[in-house]
Amino acid sequence: MLPDPTVPASLLAVLELVRGCFTAPTFQTFAALVTGLVAQTGRYTVTGMLLGAGLTRAWSHDRAHAFFSRAAWSPDTLGIALSHLVVRRLLPEGAVLTVAVDDTLFKRRGKTVFGAAWQHDGAARGSRPTGRGTCFVVVGIVVQLPFLERPACLPVTARLWRPKQEQSKVDLAASMIRLLAVCHHERRVHAVADTAYHGKALRDLPTTCTFTTRLPASAVLYDLAPPPTGRRGRPALKGKRLGTAKDLADAAGFTTATVTRYQRTETVHLTATTCLWYGSFHTRTVRVILLRDEGTASGYGLALVTTDLDTPLSELVTRYASVVDRGHLRRGARAARGRPGPKPHPPSC
Incomplete structure (x- = not known):
C-alpha cells in the first residue's frame, strides 16, 4: 500500500475522476507517478517521477516501469x-x-x-x-x-x-x-x-x-464541380482550375474586418472563396480565407483552408490564432512572399 502522504488530498480528488480507467493496484501506481511528475524539478523520467514522489526507497523501480510496459490500461x-x-x-x-x-x-x-x-x-x-x-x-x-x-x-x-x-x-x-x-x-x-x-x-x-489549417503556398484549388450534364460517363468531380492562393489574392476583392488575435484587436482585410482542394480534401467543399494586413496592397499574409462553411471569417481567424503561435504566421507570410523565415519557435501546444 502507498503511504498516505504520497498523494495530496486535493490532487487525489481530481485523479479519482479517472479511477475507472485502471485496476485498483494500477490506479495506486498511477496516482503516485502523477504526484511525482508534478513535484519533480529535474528530469521528467520514470525514475524522476519516483524521486519526486519520494518513493525511490519504498518501491522497486520495476513497479513504475511495469506501469507503462505491462499494466492493463489504455x-x-x-x-x-x-x-x-x-x-x-x-x-x-x-x-x-x-x-x-x-x-x-x-x-x-x-x-x-x-x-x-x-x-x-x-x-x-x-x-x-x-x-x-x-x-x-x-x-x-x-x-x-x-x-x-x-x-x-x-x-x-x-x-x-x-x-x-x-x-x-x-x-x-x-x-x-x-x-x-x-x-x-x-x-x-x-x-x-x-x-x-x-x-x-x-x-x-x-x-x-470541422478542420482548419494553413494552406500551403503550392496548393492548387478548383471551382466546385459543375452539375451533371446528363450525358454518358462519370460526372466531373471538380470545376475549372482556380490556381494557388496567390492567384486568388490577385483576383479577389478584400473587405475590411476587425479580428482579435494574440490579445489584440486589429483591422485587417479578408476574402473567402468556396472551392475544392482536390489534392487533399478531394470533393469535400472547403473555404479558403486570405488575410491581408492593414497597409498591404498586394499578396496575402495568411491563407487558411477550412471545412467550416458557416462561421464568420473573423471568428475563424481568431480560432486559428488561439491555437497556432504568431511565429507560424510570420513564417507563413514570408513563405508566401518567397522569403526565408526566422528561426523556428517552440511549438504552441
Missing part, C-alpha cells in the same frame, strides 16, 4: 476520460470544442529506445532543425481559463509516430479527432492545426467535426 480510454473531465469542468454547457493538433519531439538517447529516430524538431535552432528522439502527435482541448489572458491547450490524448511506418502524422491525428468527435457527439468539434496537417485521412471526418 491511453485512449484515459484520454477520453480526461476530455470529458475538461469539458464538464472548464467549458460552458453546450459549447463547441476547439481542438488543437500538433506534434512534439522528446529527445532520447540510446540505441534501444523504442520509436526513437532522427527527425524534424520544430524547437531546434540552426539551419537543420532535427533531433533524435520519439515524436508524439498530441491532441488537446483549447479552453479559456479565468486567470489567463490567452487560451490554454490541455492535452488529452497522444500517439507515438514512428518514421517510415504505415501511418503518417495526419493519419494519427485524424483517428484521434474521430475518437473525440464520436465520444462528444452532442457537441460540435472544431479541429485546428498548422500547415503540416492535411491529406486524405481528413476527408471523412464526422459531420459534427
